[in-house]
Amino acid sequence: MTAQLEYPADAPSAAEPAISVQGLWKVFGPKAARVPRRPDLAALDRRQLKQKTGCTAAVRDLSFDVAPGEVFVVMGLSGSGKSTLVRCLTRLIEPTAGGLFFEGEDLRAADEKRLRELRRSKFSMVFQHFGLLPHRRVIDNVSYGLEVRGENKSDRRRRAQEVIELVGLAGSEQLYPEELSGGMQQRVGLARALAGDPDVMLFDEPFSALDPLIRREMQSEVVRLHQEVGKTMVFVTHDLTEALKLGDRILLMRDGAAIQLGTGAELVGNPADDYVREFVRDVSKADVLTLRWIMRPPTDDDVLDGPELGPDVVVREATRAVLGADRPVKVVANGELLGVVGGEEILAVVAGV
Numbered sequence: 056m057t058a059q060l061e062y063p064a065d066a067p068s069a070a071e072p073a074i075s076v077q078g079l080w081k082v083f084g085p086k087a088a089r090v091p092r093r094p095d096l097a098a099l100d101r102r103q104l105k106q107k108t109g110c111t112a113a114v115r116d117l118s119f120d121v122a123p124g125e126v127f128v129v130m131g132l133s134g135s136g137k138s139t140l141v142r143c144l145t146r147l148i149e150p151t152a153g154g155l156f157f158e159g160e161d162l163r164a165a166d167e168k169r170l171r172e173l174r175r176s177k178f179s180m181v182f183q184h185f186g187l188l189p190h191r192r193v194i195d196n197v198s199y200g201l202e203v204r205g206e207n208k209s210d211r212r213r214r215a216q217e218v219i220e221l222v223g224l225a226g227s228e229q230l231y232p233e234e235l236s237g238g239m240q241q242r243v244g245l246a247r248a249l250a251g252d253p254d255v256m257l258f259d260e261p262f263s264a265l266d267p268l269i270r271r272e273m274q275s276e277v278v279r280l281h282q283e284v285g286k287t288m289v290f291v292t293h294d295l296t297e298a299l300k301l302g303d304r305i306l307l308m309r310d311g312a313a314i315q316l317g318t319g320a321e322l323v324g325n326p327a328d329d330y331v332r333e334f335v336r337d338v339s340k341a342d343v344l345t346l347r348w349i350m351r352p353p354t355d356d357d358v359l360d361g362p363e364l365g366p367d368v369v370v371r372e373a374t375r376a377v378l379g380a381d382r383p384v385k386v387v388a389n390g391e392l393l394g395v396v397g398g399e400e401i402l403a404v405v406a407g408v
């Protein structure tokens with residue numbers, strides 16, 4: 056959730072991944088299954104594939120792991136395949152090829168009954184259109200999933216009340232959805248998704264319909280909720296600022312394929328290609344990059360008795376300390392000197408050089 060938490064871009068975490076995606080494809084169109092199987096078709100770009108086969112590869116050979124407790128953001132422009140991917144993760148959309156594992160379980164081998172079970176107890180989804188039941192009060196919307204699961208009324212009420220308070224809706228329990236603002240309705244959506252205590256929460260552009268102020272408020276709400284409940288989250292957005300604010304790692308997609316997977320700092324500090332560079336061009340680098348990205352090796356001329364900071368401190372936060380010191384700031388982790396940062400390095404980032 057913060058820039059301090061950096062996962063290595065490609066290596067899975069030591070713990071079993073919450074979700075593991077291996078060579079996943081989703082192709083829409085006639086005889087879709089042949090596309091991933093045939094290298095000559097798999098190699099075609101979007102337009103050529105459409106011309107030659109009538110098919111669209113909405114998800115194209117994606118492989119990644121989501122670590123337990125991670126906020127994994129899927130980002131890309133409209134039509135890049137984000138919604139299809141996130142629906143494939145719970146098989147709401149059936150993948151065309153590839154492997155899909157949830158906490159080690161082979162999801163593609165799961166039958167309908169098992170999938171229903173998993174969707175009821177392990178996954179929850181928050182959509183852009185809240186999908187609230189209009190004739191039910193807030194509390195009954197929140198407890199609906201628990202009702203479907205067969206939990207008794209007093210347990211349902213207790214749990215619903217708990218999550219209503221968690222998302223800041225206390226006092227609104229007896230209102231109907233139409234009596235709530237968009238932001239409040241989405242809080243109900245969040246509470247409903249949390250009520251069943253899922254392992255993984257999937258968000259598909261949940262805040263796109265909200266106005267910018269409320270949207271930022273809801274993003275902060277997700278950051279806070281994540282800190283409190285620590286759930287694994289997969290969050291789809293086309294908004295880079297949102298992705299950088301929420302994501303431990305970000306998968307940038309284009310035409311169904313992965314263009315880059317990394318932390319926000321990795322995308323901004325080391326873009327994989329011109330497309331990513333263009334995508335992140337207007338980002339305020341001082342708010343995303345950490346000292347690790349701008350430090351340099353010490354030279355013989357550096358006086359090394361200046362202040363110390365960690366490598367994961369964001370440049371913006373370090374600016375005052377670095378510019379206020381009359382010698383370079385040492386970047387130190389576990390007692391080891393990793394590099395130094397002086398005014399020149401800071402200004403290069405802050406001034407956008």
Ligand SMILES: Nc1ncnc2c1ncn2[C@@H]1O[C@H](COP(=O)(O)OP(=O)(O)OP(=O)(O)O)[C@@H](O)[C@H]1O
Pocket residue numbers: 083084111112113131132133134135136137138139140293
């Ligand atoms: N049911 C379908 N049949 C045929 N093509 C589809 C279907 N669903 C999606 N597509 C195509 O797959 C591609 C990816 O669509 P998808 O909705 O996943 O993208 P997205 O990144 O979520 O876009 P948006 O942000 O606009 O929702 C698009 O070209 C879309 O037209």
